[in-house]
Amino acid sequence: MSEPALSKKVEKSKVVVPEGLWTKCVSCRQIIYEKELIRNYQVCPKCGHHHYLPAISRIELLLDDASFKEINSDLKSGDPLNFKASKSYKMSLKEAGFATALNEAIITGEGKIDGKKVCLSVMDFKFIGGSMGSVVGEKVARAADFAINKKLPFIVVCASGGARMQEGMLSLMQMAKTSMAVGKIHENKLPFISIMAHPTTGGVLASFPSLADIIIAEPKALIGFTGARVIERTIKERLPDGFQTAEFLLKHGMVDLIASRAEQKEIVSQLLGFMGY
Amino acid sequence: MARFCMDFEKPVVELEDKLEQLKSLKAAGTGEIAHDIAELENQLERLKELIYKDLTAWQRVQIARHPQRPRVLDYINHIFSDFTELHGDRLYHDDPAIVGGLAHLEGDTFVVIGTQKGKNAKTNIKRNFGMPMPEGYRKALRLMKIAKKFNLPIITFIDTQGAYPGIGAEERGQAVAIAENLQFMSRLAVPIIAVNVGEGGSGGALAISVADRLIMLENSYYSVITPEGCASILWHDETKACDAAEALKITAEDLAKMKIADIIVKEPLGGAHRDVEKTYYILRKKLIDCYKELKTTCPNKKKLIEDREKKLNSIGRLTSV
Ligand SMILES: [Zn+2]
Numbered sequence: 001m002s003e004p005a006l007s008k009k010v011e012k013s014k015v016v017v018p019e020g021l022w023t024k025c026v027s028c029r030q031i032i033y034e035k036e037l038i039r040n041y042q043v044c045p046k047c048g049h050h051h052y053l054p055a056i057s058r059i060e061l062l063l064d065d066a067s068f069k070e071i072n073s074d075l076k077s078g079d080p081l082n083f084k085a086s087k088s089y090k091m092s093l094k095e096a097g098f099a100t101a102l103n104e105a106i107i108t109g110e111g112k113i114d115g116k117k118v119c120l121s122v123m124d125f126k127f128i129g130g131s132m133g134s135v136v137g138e139k140v141a142r143a144a145d146f147a148i149n150k151k152l153p154f155i156v157v158c159a160s161g162g163a164r165m166q167e168g169m170l171s172l173m174q175m176a177k178t179s180m181a182v183g184k185i186h187e188n189k190l191p192f193i194s195i196m197a198h199p200t201t202g203g204v205l206a207s208f209p210s211l212a213d214i215i216i217a218e219p220k221a222l223i224g225f226t227g228a229r230v231i232e233r234t235i236k237e238r239l240p241d242g243f244q245t246a247e248f249l250l251k252h253g254m255v256d257l258i259a260s261r262a263e264q265k266e267i268v269s270q271l272l273g274f275m276g277y
Numbered sequence: 278m279a280r281f282c283m284d285f286e287k288p289v290v291e292l293e294d295k296l297e298q299l300k301s302l303k304a305a306g307t308g309e310i311a312h313d314i315a316e317l318e319n320q321l322e323r324l325k326e327l328i329y330k331d332l333t334a335w336q337r338v339q340i341a342r343h344p345q346r347p348r349v350l351d352y353i354n355h356i357f358s359d360f361t362e363l364h365g366d367r368l369y370h371d372d373p374a375i376v377g378g379l380a381h382l383e384g385d386t387f388v389v390i391g392t393q394k395g396k397n398a399k400t401n402i403k404r405n406f407g408m409p410m411p412e413g414y415r416k417a418l419r420l421m422k423i424a425k426k427f428n429l430p431i432i433t434f435i436d437t438q439g440a441y442p443g444i445g446a447e448e449r450g451q452a453v454a455i456a457e458n459l460q461f462m463s464r465l466a467v468p469i470i471a472v473n474v475g476e477g478g479s480g481g482a483l484a485i486s487v488a489d490r491l492i493m494l495e496n497s498y499y500s501v502i503t504p505e506g507c508a509s510i511l512w513h514d515e516t517k518a519c520d521a522a523e524a525l526k527i528t529a530e531d532l533a534k535m536k537i538a539d540i541i542v543k544e545p546l547g548g549a550h551r552d553v554e555k556t557y558y559i560l561r562k563k564l565i566d567c568y569k570e571l572k573t574t575c576p577n578k579k580k581l582i583e584d585r586e587k588k589l590n591s592i593g594r595l596t597s598v
Contacts, residue, residue, distance in 0.1 A: 073598075080535070080594035081526050085511040103598060134593030141590060163479075163501050165510065168525045169537050172501040173592040175480060176487045179456055180463030180589055187464070203501070206452040206480045211460055225452040225480075226442035230506075234442045244447060252448045 025049055041261045050198060050218050050261060054100065055107045055124035058157050058197075062265050063111035063120065070109040072142050077104060077135045081168050089166035096127045104135045105160070108143040110152060114269040116277050119147035122157040125199070130160035132204050133167040137174025140208055144181035153191040153272055154182065158209045162202020175207035182208045191275040193268055196223050196246070196255065214271055215255040216264065217246035223255070283339045286547065289328055292321050329547045332496070334528050335519035338504060340496040340548040341475045347553050349391035349434040350376055352474055355557035356564065357382050357389060365416060369449065372413030374405045374441070375485075377420045379429075383565050388424040390417045390485055391434030394475075407476075408441035411454035414484050418458055421465060430468040432564065433485045438503060440481030455484040462487035463589060466578035468571050470564065473497040473529075473538075474549075489575070489585055490567050491537065493529035494560070495544040499537070500527040537592060540567060 023034050027049035037044070041061050042051040053061070059068050076093075083089040097103065105127035110119050121143045123130045140156070147154045163171040185192050194212035196205075198221035205225055209215070217223060224244030232239055242248050249255045259267050282290045296317050302310060332340070340346070353360050357380035365371040377390035392409060395401030417433075424431050440451050462469060462485075471488035477499030493499065500507075500522075507521035508514055532538035542563050545552035575581040 076596050076598055078594045078596045081524065083524055085524065134595055138593055138595055165502055165507060165525075167594075168501055169499055169527065169532055170535060170593050172479060172483055173537060173589070175456075175483060176459050176463060177589045177592065179459035180487075180586065183460040183464045186460075203480050206455040206484075207459060208456070210453040210456040224447055225440065225455075226447065231442045231444065231447070235444065237444075239444065243444070252450070254450050254453065 026051065043261050048219065048260065050220065052125055052159075053197070053261070054126065055102065055122040055157075058122045059107065059109075059111070059120065061261055062155075062157070062268065063113060063118075064115065068109055068111035068120070070107060071146060072108055072139050073103060075104060075135045075139060077133050077167070079166075080134070080170055081166065083166040083168075085166075092128055092166065100124055100126045102127050104139065105130045105132070106136045106139050108139045108146075110146070110150070113155075113265060113272065116269065116272055117150070117152055118155050118272070119143055119150070119152040120155045120157075123159045123204075125159040125161075125197075128164060128166075129162075130158075130204070131162060131164035131171070132160060132174050132178075132207075133164035133171045134174065136164075137171070137177045140174075140178040141181040144178075144185050147190060148184060148188050151188075151190065153193070153275070153277055154185045155193050155195075155268065156209055156212070157195040157197060158200040158204060159197040160200060160202075160204040162204050172203060175203050178208040179211060182211050186211075186213075191272060191277060193271060195259075195264060195268075196221055198222050201225070201227065201244075213275075214257075216267065217249060217255045217258050219246060219258055219260055221246045223249050281344050283336070283343070285336050285339075286328055289321070289324055289547070292317065292324060296321060325546050333519065334498070334522040334525075334531075335504065337496045337528055338476075338498050338518075338522055341498050343548060343550050344396065345550040346475055347549055347556065348396060349393050349436050349474065351553070352434055352472075352557065352560065353380065353389055353391065355554075356561040357387070360389065363420060366412045366419060368412065368415060370410070370412040372405075372410045372416060373403055374407050374409040374437070375413030375416050377417060379423075382432075382561075382568075385568070386429055388420050388429050388431045389434075390420055390431065392437035392482070392485070394436060405441060407437045408439060409437065409481060409484075410441050410443075410446050411449045411451050414440075414451075414454040414458050417485050418454075418461060421458075421461060424467050425465055428467060430568065431465075431470070433469070433471045433488065435471060435473045435477050435482045435486055435499075436475035436497075437478050437481050438476050439478030440484070455480050458484045459487055463585065464582065466582050468568065468575070468581065469585075470567055470571065472560070472564070473499055474560075477527075478503065487589070489571055489581065489588070490539045491532075492540045492542055492560075492563060492567060493532065493538045494542050494549060494556075495529055496548050497529060498522075498527040499532055500525050535592070536588075 025044040028047035108121040194209040360380040362378040394407030395404040469488040471486040504518035504522040508517040549556040
């Protein structure tokens with residue numbers, strides 16, 4: 001099976017859903033009835049490919065109906081570096097806000113899974129590639145403190161390209177902040193489960209999601225520290241098929257299990273049960 | 278021996294070469310030549326002031342990468358006594374890009390850890406150009422566990438372009454190796470001082486830099502992405518790295534403003550490599566002072582961990598809707 005580079009797929013998935021009733025699966029190329037795709041949480045009914053799923057829909061997928069209460073929703077990014085490139089950071093933030101109707105790349109809050117109270121944080125890849133800047137770091141840290149205060153299991157769903165370049169070192173330091181935050185979750189003996197969706201890479205992978213008690217990956221998700229292109233350029237070799245996929249990580253002992261969206265809620269609920277919740 | 282010369286310092290190096298030539302003349306000590314030498318030396322000082330004062334971010338990056346700049350083991354060997362290097366992660370390998378061990382400084386025992394680059398093609402290959410594998414970060418973690426057990430303070434030295442980008446590194450968990458160090462260092466109840474002596478390359482540098490105090494040498498830099506990488510993303514053009522270096526705010530001064538760097542250590546004019554003995558002397562003194570200050574400010578473990586938590590939590594800029 002030869003597949004195109006997964007990093008290219010990420011780019012394509014940004015434009016996967018044209019207006020209208022029908023859409024084309026990026027994996028099997030078959031035409032799918034749009035409403036069916038939405039009902040199926042963006043999993044292709046023909047081939048099972050997991051397309052981009054907005055954070056809001058992930059909350060619906062995992063939590064009991066209407067049980068979610070958001071916290072720290074008002075936090076927004078400033079532009080601490082006054083970062084100007086071809087597009088200013090301020091403009092990127094504005095556009096991301098319009099595209100997702102979110103204030104930032106993560107939603108945090110509390111809710112219930114089969115009646116069990118949890119603290120849930122979900123990243124949204126469409127908000128500047130789900131990148132982690134000051135606000136994402138702060139919201140993860142505050143969510144961890146919230147979970148500790150309320151003695152709740154800590155659950156995160158990641159979809160992120162890594163640290164947010166436009167905030168420079170302030171974003172890199174969020175890796176330390178969030179790793180410390182989940183360190184306190186462990187000290188308090190609270191369960192910590194992370195779900196890695198497509199993609200979970202770079203500085204985000206090298207911080208809080210990798211420190212969970214149990215790591216669940218979505219099928220075929222791209223999960224890796226360094227981008228495939230950078231590795232290829234450095235080692236001047238072609239990368240093996242399936243490199244940095246969820247299945248590759250499972251084989252190398254980096255994730256506990258792979259679960260499709262249809263299974264995720266039940267698995268998380270059962271794991272929480274094993275942990276006494 | 279041919280010297281490595283950065284573009285912006287060409288006039289300095291040319292003048293220095295002329296001066297050397299004059300000095301090597303047989304009659305150098307006498308009459309007119311002596312007068313010319315004195316005159317040139319004067320000019321050179323003024324030129325150095327002019328060129329090395331107010332360096333741009335990109336010029337500092339070039340100094341940080343200078344092949345003759347002291348390496349981490351040079352600092353360790355000149356600053357500490359009795360350095361005993363310890364090897365291996367007890368899991369897979371001994372990564373030569375990370376060095377560490379036990380050493381004395383002014384009568385105190387420290388765990389010392391750092392990234393190690395080579396100085397020429399051969400030693401750079403041996404050291405993998407200072408880019409650690411997961412095994413390197415796990416060796417560092419093992420040494421930090423020794424620090425925890427024996428209640429020893431830690432000093433880390435950073436000089437790396439970043440964690441190694443390779444197939445094996447990914448297979449063996451580069452990301453989780455870094456994450457585990459971040460978590461362990463953020464909660465480890467011994468004093469930790471990190472010193473950036475050259476390049477602070479993203480997560481690969483952060484993995485041994487979570488500390489109570491971050492010291493940066495004047496010409497070191499610390500960045501979320503290499504200036505070249507940033508330029509290629511923003512403008513699809515690596516030659517715009519100088520603009521990226523500026524935009525990313527990566528110098529010691531920038532990072533002190535962001536409260537990420539705590540102490541900036543002045544280097545000899547033109548960079549550490551121009552007077553290495555002086556650099557070792559200044560940094561040694563700063564480390565001793567910094568450790569004293571840290572022990573006074575945080576006399577017990579509780580205060581140490583509380584302050585570290587506050588420090589990490591305070592980094593970042595937020596607004597609200
Ligand atoms: Zn399909």
